[in-house]
Amino acid sequence: MKKSKWLFYGLIFPVAILGSAWGSSLWWLWASAAPANTVVSTPIRLLIPEGMPMQVIGKELESTGVIRSRFALRLWLQWLAVKDGDTRPLRAGTYDFTFDQPLSEVVTQMQESKPAEVRFTIPEGWSIAQMAEFFEQKGYFSAKEFIAATGKNGLSRKLWLPTDIPNMEGFLFPDTYQLTQTEITPDRVIDLMLNRFEEVALPLYKTNQQSSKKTPLSLTEWVTLSSVVEKEAVLTKERKLIAGVFMQRLKRNMRLESDPTVEYGLKIKQTKEKPLTIAQVKTPSAYNTYLNAGLPPGAIAAPGRSSLEAVLEPDATAYLFFVARYDGSHIFSRTLDEHNKAIRQIENQINQQTGQPRR
Numbered sequence: 001m002k003k004s005k006w007l008f009y010g011l012i013f014p015v016a017i018l019g020s021a022w023g024s025s026l027w028w029l030w031a032s033a034a035p036a037n038t039v040v041s042t043p044i045r046l047l048i049p050e051g052m053p054m055q056v057i058g059k060e061l062e063s064t065g066v067i068r069s070r071f072a073l074r075l076w077l078q079w080l081a082v083k084d085g086d087t088r089p090l091r092a093g094t095y096d097f098t099f100d101q102p103l104s105e106v107v108t109q110m111q112e113s114k115p116a117e118v119r120f121t122i123p124e125g126w127s128i129a130q131m132a133e134f135f136e137q138k139g140y141f142s143a144k145e146f147i148a149a150t151g152k153n154g155l156s157r158k159l160w161l162p163t164d165i166p167n168m169e170g171f172l173f174p175d176t177y178q179l180t181q182t183e184i185t186p187d188r189v190i191d192l193m194l195n196r197f198e199e200v201a202l203p204l205y206k207t208n209q210q211s212s213k214k215t216p217l218s219l220t221e222w223v224t225l226s227s228v229v230e231k232e233a234v235l236t237k238e239r240k241l242i243a244g245v246f247m248q249r250l251k252r253n254m255r256l257e258s259d260p261t262v263e264y265g266l267k268i269k270q271t272k273e274k275p276l277t278i279a280q281v282k283t284p285s286a287y288n289t290y291l292n293a294g295l296p297p298g299a300i301a302a303p304g305r306s307s308l309e310a311v312l313e314p315d316a317t318a319y320l321f322f323v324a325r326y327d328g329s330h331i332f333s334r335t336l337d338e339h340n341k342a343i344r345q346i347e348n349q350i351n352q353q354t355g356q357p358r359r
Contacts, residue, residue, distance in 0.1 A: 028072070030068065031068050031069040031071070031072035031103070032068075032072055032076065032102060032103040032104065033068070033102055033103075034099065034100045034101055034102045035065050035066070035067070035068055035099045036099035036100055043096040043097055043098045044064055044065070044066065044096070044097050044098075044099070045094060045095070045096050045097075045116060046060065046061075046064060046066065046094070046095050046097060047093075047094045048060070048090070048091075048092045048093055048094075048095065048110070049092055050092040051092070052092065054074075054077075054089075054090065055070070057090050058070030058071075058073045058074060061073065061106065065099060066097045066099070066101070066106060067103050067106055068103075072103055073103060073107070076103055076104065076107060077107065080107075086111075088111040088112075089111070090107070090110040090111060091110055091111065091113040092119075093110075093113060093116075093117065093118060093119065094116050094117035094118075094119065094178070095109065095110065095116055096116035097109075116180060116181065117178050117179065117180050117181070118140075118178065118179055118180070118181060118184055119176060119177070119178045120134075120135075120138065120176070120177055121175070121176040121177075122134075122172070122173075122174045122175060122176075122177070122193070122302065123174055124174040124230060124302060124303065124304030124306075124307070125174070125230045125231055125301045125302065125303075125304070126174060126301060126302050127169065127264065127300065127301050127302070128146075128147060128150050128167060128168065128169050128172065129143075129147070129267070131146065131172065131302075132144075132146040132147050135186075135189070140184045140189075141184070141185060141186055145186045146186045146189075146190075148186075149186040149187055149190055150167050150168040150169075150172070150186075150190060151166075151167050151168075152166060152167060154167075154168060154190065155168070157190070157191065157194060158194055158198065160198065160202060160219075161194070162218075162219055162220040164220055165220055165297070165298045165299075166297055166298050167298065168190070168194070169227070169298050169299040169300065169301070169302075170223040170224060170226070170227045170298065170299025170300075170301065170302060170303060171193075171194060171197050171223060171299070172190065172193040172194065172197070172302055173193050173194075173196040173197040173200060173201060173302065174302045174303075174304055175193075175196050175200075177189070177192055177193070177196075179192070200305060201223075201305065201308055204305070204308055204309060204312060205219060205222055205308075205312070208312045213313075215311070215312055217311070220298070221295055222308070222311055222312070223299050223303065223308075224295045224296060224298055224299045224300075225243070225246060225247075225250075225295060225311050226299075226303035226307045226308045226310070226311045227299035227300045227301045227302070227303045227307070228246065228256065228258050228260060228261060228289075228295075228296075228300060229242055229243050229246065229303065229307045229310055229311060230301055230302075230303040230304060230307040231258075231260035231300060231301050232258060232259075232260060232322075232324075233307065233310070234328035234329070235328050235329055236306065238329065238330060239306055239307060239310040240310045240313060240314055240315045241314075241315045241317060241319070241332065242310070242322065242330070243307075243310040243311045243314035243315070244314035244315035244316060244317040244319070245317060245319050245320060245321070245322055245332070246258075246314075247311075247314045248317065248318075248319070248320055249320060250294070250295075252320075253293065254320065255289055255290060255291075255292070255293055256289035256294075256295070257289055257290050258289045259276055259324075260300055260301075261287045261288060261289040261296050261300055262276055262280060262281055262283075262285070262287070262288050262289070262290060263276070264287050264296075264300040264301075265283075265285030265286065265287030265288050265296075266280060266283060266285060268280070272326045272350065287300065317332075318334050319332040319333060319334055320333070320334060320335070320339075321333040321334075321335075321336065321338070321339035321342075322339075323339065323342050323343050323346060324346075325346055326346070326350070331345070331346070
């Protein structure tokens with residue numbers, strides 16, 4: 001019995017450990033190596049969407065032959081975290097991989113976000129300033145470069161672009177775009193967004209102008225009012241009604257009195273807890289529709305298709321006022337007296353919730 005134990009612990013057990021270690025080493029050399037020994041002329045292009053879990057990314061890379069083992073991928077990421085404190089995630093994007101890339105190169109490419117193509121989404125209601133900040137945060141180019149390229153001097157890019165606007169605000173169509181890494185420049189992005197406006201928005205206006213119910217608004221006025229509607233409307237069902245209220249006010253030579261225009265002019269953002277003050281509303285600005293009659297000198301954001309359509313087909317309404325409930329909905333009123341009552345109602349509700357008086 002003692003001899004058997006000595007034989008196991010003194011000879012067989014160490015050999016088994018060494019064999020296991022040797023086998024693990026061989027497996028790792030195989031799993032972390034490039035799938036092919038020679039350069040494959042045609043790379044494989046993979047789209048890794050935003051939010052894809054790491055396990056799914058590993059499965060996708062393995063099933064397409066970019067890496068040999070998803071388990072090896074997980075081990076390598078854990079090793080980088082322990083050895084170097086490198087916990088960078090594998091980033092989304094469209095990548096071109098070759099089959100001569102070892103596991104470490106694939107990981108580096110995805111951690112450093114070097115995709116073959118870049119996808120980005122500009123939401124409806126964003127201003128040029130918000131777009132510029134977004135592009136700078138993504139590392140594509142500086143906010144200053146983008147803002148400069150969208151200025152007055154760039155309006156000659158398209159013959160249909162109005163010349164009576166201060167910049168391209170409202171004409172950079174909100175959508176999802178895809179470009180290669182080498183194409184990510186302010187000029188290329190702007191051209192792409194203007195082209196989308198030309199494809200999606202411009203035909204809406206041209207068709208309307210050929211109909212019996214054509215809007216009296218010019219192209220500039222249409223985009224400008226649509227941008228105000230975009231910032232005011234949250235609920236789809238209210239969009240055409242809000243457009244109808246503004247059209248009624250314009251017909252009656254009433255000021256639009258839209259909070260988002262004040263915010264745009266002062267470069268601020270009100271919240272439920274910190275609404276616009278009376279002093280801010282009374283601060284002069286070319287965009288302040290509480291002080292200035294008619295439309296602002298240009299758009300205040302990028303209107304989406306639904307807001308553009310709403311201004312072309314506004315609801316026929318007797319409402320002249322509305323006030324936000326801060327849950328996305330509004331209270332609509334026909335008279336100033338009704339409107340003031342609605343404001344007091346909402347202020348009382350907010351005061352009860354926050355314990356803070358408004359304005």
